[in-house]
Structure formats: C-alpha cells, structure tokens
Amino acid sequence: MDDSVFDRAQDFAARLFEGDSGGHDIYHTVRVHALARTICEAEGGDEDVVRLSALLHDVDDPKLFGGGSLRNARRFMESEGIPPDVQEKVFAIISSISFKGTGRSVPESLEGKIVQDADRLDAIGAIGVARAFAYGGSKGRAMHVPGAESREFRSEAEYRSSDGTTINHFHEKLLKLKGLMNTESARRMAEARHRYMEGFLEEFMAEWDGSRRRHLHD
Ligand code: ADP
Ligand code: NI
Numbered sequence: 066m067d068d069s070v071f072d073r074a075q076d077f078a079a080r081l082f083e084g085d086s087g088g089h090d091i092y093h094t095v096r097v098h099a100l101a102r103t104i105c106e107a108e109g110g111d112e113d114v115v116r117l118s119a120l121l122h123d124v125d126d127p128k129l130f131g132g133g134s135l136r137n138a139r140r141f142m143e144s145e146g147i148p149p150d151v152q153e154k155v156f157a158i159i160s161s162i163s164f165k166g167t168g169r170s171v172p173e174s175l176e177g178k179i180v181q182d183a184d185r186l187d188a189i190g191a192i193g194v195a196r197a198f199a200y201g202g203s204k205g206r207a208m209h210v211p212g213a214e215s216r217e218f219r220s221e222a223e224y225r226s227s228d229g230t231t232i233n234h235f236h237e238k239l240l241k242l243k244g245l246m247n248t249e250s251a252r253r254m255a256e257a258r259h260r261y262m263e264g265f266l267e268e269f270m271a272e273w274d275g276s277r278r279r280h281l282h283d
Pocket of ligand 1 (some may be wrong): 089126128157184188193194197198200201229230231234239
C-alpha cells in the first residue's frame with residue numbers, strides 16, 4: 066500500500082478528534098500506530114492492515130461519535146479505494162478491540178491482537194497516568210476519595226456511567242491490562258509501564274496520608 070495512504074488516514078483521524086480533551090486526541094492515535102508497528106515487526110502479521118487499523122481504531126468510538134456504525138472508517142477507506150478484503154479485516158479489528166470495563170473481547174486476527182495490545186500499552190505507564198487524570202478531570206471526577214471502593218463492572222453501561230475516582234480507575238482497569246496482553250512483545254513492553262504505575266500509586270498514597278518523609282536527596 067502506498068505510504069501516503071497512512072498520512073491521509075492520520076489527517077482524517079486528526080480532523081475528527083479536533084477539540085477532544087478526554088484522552089482521544091490525535092497523539093493517542095499516533096502513539097498507537099507507532100507501538101503497533103513496533104509490535105508487528107517482532108510478531109509478524111500484515112503491516113498494512115495493522116497500520117490502517119491502528120490509525121482508524123478510534124474514529125468510530127461510540128462515546129465520541131454515537132452508534133457503532135463504523136461510518137467514518139468506511140467513508141475513509143471507500144474514498145481511498147482500499148480493497149474490500151482489507152476493509153473487512155480493518156472493520157473486524159475496529160469493532161472488537163476495546164476493553165469496555167468487563168470486556169474480554171479478543172480480536173481473532175493477529176493484526177487485531179497487535180492493535181489491541183498497542184491501544185492498551187498507551188493506557189498504562191506514564192502516558193497512562195497522564196491520560197487517566199486528563200480524562201477524570203474532563204468528567205469532573207475526584208482524583209481520590211479516601212474510603213471510596215473500586216468496583217467490578219458487569220456491563221459497558223455500568224462502566225461508562227461510573228463516577229468513580231481516577232485512582233480507582235487504576236484498580237478497576239489499568240493495573241489489569243498487563244495481564245491481558247495478547248502478544249509476547251507487548252507483554253514485555255507492559256512490564257516497565259506497569260511497574261511505573263505501581264510506583265506512582267505508592268508515592269501518591271504516601272504523599273496523600275502525609276507519611277512521605279523521604280526527600281529527593283536522601
Ligand atoms: P479506549 O481507548 O479503549 O476507548 P477509553 O475510551 O475507555 O479507552 O479511555 C480513554 C482514556 O481515558 C484511557 O487512557 C483510559 O484509561 C482513560 N479513562 C477511561 N475511563 C476512565 C475513568 N473512569 N477514569 C479515569 N480515566 C479513564
Ligand atoms: Ni484508543
């Protein structure tokens with residue numbers, strides 16, 4: 066596939082995400098695309114399908130665009146004359162990658178597993194911490210409330226309507242992602258990001274309750 070298709074896919078996604086501050090800005094897509102390419106190099110799979118799916122993975126997000134119609138992805142791929150068999154693969158991937166609270170939906174294709182892993186890697190580590198607080202802030206949620214329990218969600222709707230704290234989101238979702246990686250490469254990449262989040266939570270709690278006495282110079 067001509068490389069310029071991927072540039073145009075990125076521009077297409079960028080225009081759709083304009084003005085979004087809830088964790089779906091275009092740079093999330095750019096990072097997922099880069100991560101997916103790295104994983105694909107190690108794991109194999111059709112690179113064109115991986116790249117297109119990564120760049121289009123959020124363009125029909127029901128939270129942002131309603132429905133679940135794949136309308137935007139279809140419009141882009143039709144206008145580019147992407148072969149129908151490639152389009153079908155990309156649709157299958159886009160509709161199955163999101164982990165929605167309870168979800169254990171795993172894409173069937175290797176390409177889909179790679180894009181799902183890349184999307185999950187971008188939800189953990191330092192970027193994951195930043196995205197979680199940006200998202201929580203955009204929804205007016207508290208960072209942390211002592212005594213607020215984290216929950217297991219039984220449905221997508223329950224997960225979406227939760228007004229839980231952002232710290233609880235780490236326990237409800239982010240700390241679980243390492244164990245849900247599909248590919249060995251992503252599992253390895255998740256290790257350091259996971260440890261970083263655990264360190265962050267430990268430091269956060271220690272500072273919160275005033276027990277943090279260590280100084281940077283100790
Ligand atoms: P996806 O990219 O799979 O669609 P989401 O839309 O669920 O993921 O989340 C987008 C970003 O916002 C992620 O970084 C996620 O961790 C974060 N996020 C989602 N729900 C919450 C929440 N309740 N509290 C804090 N951060 C959240
Ligand atoms: Ni995403």
